Amino acid sequence: MLDGCQHRGPDSTGFALYGAGDAETYRLRFYVGTGPLAEKSVQRIGDVLAREGAQLLSGERVGGSYAASVRHKGPVQKFAYAMEHAAKLFSLGHRLEIVKDEGTAHEVDERYHLGKVEGSHGLGHVRLATESAVKPEAAHPFWATGFSDIAIVHNGQITNYWKWRRRLEKLGFEFRTDNDSELIAVYLAKKLSGGASLRQALSDSIEDMDGTFSFLVSTETEIGYAKDRLAAKPMVMVETDDLVAIASEEVSLNRLFPGQALSTREPLPGTIGTWSRSI
Amino acid sequence: MVTLDLAHLSVREANRRLRELGAAGDDVEILNPDAKHHIGVGLVHPITVKVRGSAGYFCAGLTHGARFEIDSNVGWGVGDNIYDGTVIVGGNAGAVAGVAIRGAEVIIKGNMGSRAGQVMKAGTLLCCGNASFMAGTMMYGGRIVILGRSGERLGEDMTGGEIFVAGGIDSLGTDAVETDISKTETDSILEFLERHKIPFQGHFSKVVNAGAKLRYTTPEPTLRNQPTTVAMAGGFWNAKTQEDIEVKAVTGxxxxxxxxxxxxxxHFNDIAFRRDIxxxxxxxxxxxxxxxxxxxxxxxxxxxxxxxxxxxxxxxxxxxxxxxxxxxxxxxxxxxxxxxxxxxxxxxxxxxxxxxxxxxxxxxxxxxxxxxxxxxxxxxxxxxxxxxxxxxxxxxxxxxxxxxxxxxxxxxxxxxxxxxxxxxxxxxxxxxxxxxxxxxxxxxxxxxxxxxxxxxxxxxxxxxxxxxxxxxxxxxxxxxxxxxxxxxxxxxxxxxxxxxxxxxxxxxxxxxxxxxxxxxxxxxxxxxxxxxxxxxxxxxxxxxxxxxxxxxxxxxxxxxxxxxxxxxxxxxxxxxxxxxxxxxxxxxxxxxxxxxxxxxxxxxxxxxxxxxxCRDDLVALTPEAAAITGLPYEARS
Known part of the structure; x- marks a missing residue:
């Protein structure tokens, strides 16, 4: 799907994938790069894991990432923040893993062997970088930092970003970037952790977020979208008995149904939708 | 009919071939369009182009005189700015269908996305299914015909033209109003539908501009005009400031x-060349x-x-x-x-x-x-x-x-x-x-x-x-x-x-x-x-x-x-x-x-x-200009 849409974002590509996983284990994906500092980062990750009382079950370097399976008991937020201070942490969750890096969908797939992943749902994103340095950490998807298993991809711009960021920071939430997508992820995750359903959290986001946006969010068991009231950013979807697929353009959906005429629809302005399935 | 296969040709190459074939008067069939953008853009010859599948953004955009038949769906902006010609979409259309058309027939057999017909000037945009949000926003002329439901905020800030809806109006936009439809208008739509072999039974509602926002209500009074020399003379209670206040006191x-x-x-007066010239x-x-x-x-x-x-x-x-x-x-x-x-x-x-x-x-x-x-x-x-x-x-x-x-x-x-x-x-x-x-x-x-x-x-x-x-x-x-x-x-x-x-x-x-x-x-x-x-x-x-x-x-x-x-x-x-x-x-x-x-x-x-x-040739004359430009305030050569 992503290679079909690469013209919208040739610089970096990212995936948030929900594999098998289990409730006892956390999967952590760090970005450590490939240079000489990578080993040091891995070392530091090990040290902080030990300090936090986490047990490292396995760890391997794939591409520029370091994927660790750990066992940890205790509050996830404190643990996640501690790990984020140790190294660039792209995702944390029982099932979620975020892989994102410079390059096209095919290049990132090749580097990280994503074709082999089996799972129930996922998000993807291609990014147009206007800065010369294409930084992997600026790529999407974004993880809701501090929360387990929540990820987001977003096209648009949140114009009351700083208002919401300051509010959330006062409540003790931390942000790793100035990217508004990360804000939406944390905003939604906070709602969910307070007991709201994903539907409710998404509906609230349409009230609370100003600007133009089409975004997709995923949790361990659900996937959902929200679209701003002006329908400024594209979104098109196709739904069958077996799957739902949502993209910016039909060309991505066609990848799933080559040669078939699709009955697509555009979600209406100011609407949300959610789907759930477990493997 | 000549066949172009987008599985093997880039859109750029296909469009180049389309222009050549258009000049020669040959009709074209496009295979494997795969929802790619810009199919047929810039074609100014009266040929027929059949797209066997879905097209992406701006299909048939910036064209004049051609006929496009797309079997399946289209992305944003189908028929963008088309001067004259016909576009028929067998499936659904994305946002801004028929944007800025200058006179054409754009027909969507399925539903169409948001803001359809935005800033259109002339021609007919027909949607056989439902329209979405803000159809006809800021349209200047022409007509939009919707056989299904209108979607919210129909005709938002439309200036001219008419919108006809058969399946019910969800809500009207700012400065849009429902009005009576004449028999001539109904007949004209029915003739259009018949000509394109679209079966229809029902009645239309008609929406036009309400006229509340087309003109400023109270015009600005003509006072003794104060030119820029007065405005820039300095002192904020100058004659220009007074004029502004007096005018606003009338218009509100x-x-x-x-x-x-x-x-x-x-400004540039605040920087100078540092060497004698x-x-x-x-x-x-x-x-x-x-x-x-x-x-x-x-x-x-x-x-x-x-x-x-x-x-x-x-x-x-x-x-x-x-x-x-x-x-x-x-x-x-x-x-x-x-x-x-x-x-x-x-x-x-x-x-x-x-x-x-x-x-x-x-x-x-x-x-x-x-x-x-x-x-x-x-x-x-x-x-x-x-x-x-x-x-x-x-x-x-x-x-x-x-x-x-x-x-x-x-x-x-x-x-x-x-x-x-x-x-x-x-x-x-x-x-x-x-x-x-x-x-x-x-x-x-x-x-x-x-x-x-x-x-x-x-x-x-x-x-x-x-x-x-x-x-x-x-x-x-x-x-x-x-x-x-x-x-x-x-x-x-x-x-x-x-x-x-x-x-x-x-x-x-x-x-x-x-x-x-x-x-x-x-x-x-x-x-x-x-x-x-x-x-x-x-x-x-x-x-x-x-x-x-x-x-x-x-x-x-x-x-x-x-x-x-x-x-x-x-x-x-x-x-x-x-x-x-x-x-x-x-x-x-x-x-x-x-x-x-x-x-x-x-x-x-x-x-x-x-x-x-280059910058080395320049020096700032004021602290402000130095702060803005980073040029040295004092030249030390």
Missing amino acids: RYRVRGYGTSRAIP LPDEGAVSKVNLAMELGSRSGAKPLSLSMPVLIAPMSYGALSRSTKLALGIASRLSRIAENTGEGGMIQEERDEAGQLIFQCLSGRLGWNVRDMQKADAIEIYISQGAKPGLGGQLMASKVTPELASIRGIPPGIDLRSPSRHPDVLGADDLVIKIEEFREATGYAKPISVKLGAGRVKDDIKIAFKDGFDFVELDGLQGSTGAASAEVIEHVGIPTLAAIVEAIDALREVGARKNEMPIVLMGGIKDGVDAAKAIALGAGAVAVGTAALIAGGCISCMRCQAGYCVTGIATQNPEHEKRFRTDVEAHNIHRFLESMRWQLAAIVHGLGKTDVHQL
Whole structure:
């Protein structure tokens, strides 16, 4: 799907994938790069894991990432923040893993062997970088930092970003970037952790977020979208008995149904939708 | 029927073949379209193109006379700006279907997305299913027929045209109203449906503009007018301030006026050349001022005899005679002219040696035929005088002739949308530029006009999106009409804009003049031009200065329509006072004075080419200018 849409974002590509996983284990994906500092980062990750009382079950370097399976008991937020201070942490969750890096969908797939992943749902994103340095950490998807298993991809711009960021920071939430997508992820995750359903959290986001946006969010068991009231950013979807697929353009959906005429629809302005399935 | 298979051909190659086949009169079938963008863009021949599957954005966009049949769905902007012709979509259409059509039949068999028919001028847009949100927003003419439900906010801020709905109206937009439908109108729709073999039984509701927002209610009273010299005299209780207050006391709203800012703002006068310059009468023959502009993408660049252009100003804001004079002057001085917003007039095209054709949000006067006559294409995002706002043209200037070029109803206080219907982000912009390139066979430079606001971000996007050059307009830039609040208080100064732009280009690793910045916004002579180029601009553009050379008296009443010099008017009696030939030569001589000043400075500083000017040649005269530019406040050589 992503290679079909690469013209919208040739610089970096990212995936948030929900594999098998289990409730006892956390999967952590760090970005450590490939240079000489990578080993040091891995070392530091090990040290902080030990300090936090986490047990490292396995760890391997794939591409520029370091994927660790750990066992940890205790509050996830404190643990996640501690790990984020140790190294660039792209995702944390029982099932979620975020892989994102410079390059096209095919290049990132090749580097990280994503074709082999089996799972129930996922998000993807291609990014147009206007800065010369294409930084992997600026790529999407974004993880809701501090929360387990929540990820987001977003096209648009949140114009009351700083208002919401300051509010959330006062409540003790931390942000790793100035990217508004990360804000939406944390905003939604906070709602969910307070007991709201994903539907409710998404509906609230349409009230609370100003600007133009089409975004997709995923949790361990659900996937959902929200679209701003002006329908400024594209979104098109196709739904069958077996799957739902949502993209910016039909060309991505066609990848799933080559040669078939699709009955697509555009979600209406100011609407949300959610789907759930477990493997 | 010839078959083109997009599994093996790029859209660019397929479109090139389509143009050839169109010229030969051959119909075409396109296989494996795979929802790719720009299929058929720029086709100006009356052939039939059958697309066997789904098409992406702007299918059949910027075409004239062809017939397109798409079996399945289309993405955004199907039939964009189509001049005449037919498009039939078998499935659903994405957002802004039929955007800015100038006269065509666009038929969507399924549903259509948001903002369908935005800024359309003429023709019929038919949706056999349901429409979405804001169908017919800011439409100027033509008709939209919806057999299903209308969606919310139907006809939002529509200016002209009619919308007919058979399946129920969900809600009406601002300034839209339901009215009675006549038998003639019903018959005309039924004939249309029958001709296209679309079965239908039912009744239509009709929606038109309510007329509450077409004209300002209380006109501004005519008082003793206070020109810019008074406004800039200093002291905030000056006669201009009093005039503004008195007018607002009558109208109860903001003032709309023309011209640029009338406040003192750090500008090129606040920087200077740090070395003595000994003027040399013969400098022009001793240095190189000539340059090419717009070759970054491999298109045929503009060839300028010096780094100066005429700034974009519309036929509409300006009289026809003034546009001609600017065209003549630009040809005599071997530089480039720019159409501005209101479309291209043939005489202007004939007079100007090189003409840039501007595309604005309202797509007023925008069309593929004139694109193909232009030497460069420019997409307008915003301007220095009013960043973030659309164009305004007061009713007194919207004559029937002008309205017909623009494709709008005559006699309205015309407002253009504040943003493009189909460009709502950097990713959309990439697709839009590609459409322009397809429509012009990749042969013409494509530039972007930006008002100075978030310059760094904007310039980085422009560089990434592949523009050939940028026209960057600072806060001091002028306009034909805007509210005084934005003219005076929105945007950043020209001096700051160029510094930020060059910083941005350095940060993304652009080579010097890889994507040249044409700086404008209060450039008054060749000395300002030389300073701008020393700060990193590739060239400058002059608008107000050229108009003053052509007789403008700076009364700041460009919006009113009764310009006494015949420049900013559409009144034939006033226009008579403008002697095109005389003023063309006045403007030309002014441009030549800029040439001499530029050459004298380049030569005086011991250089041989104008682009050798650099920051080291400059010094700041005030702390403010030093803070803005980073130039040394005191020269320590």
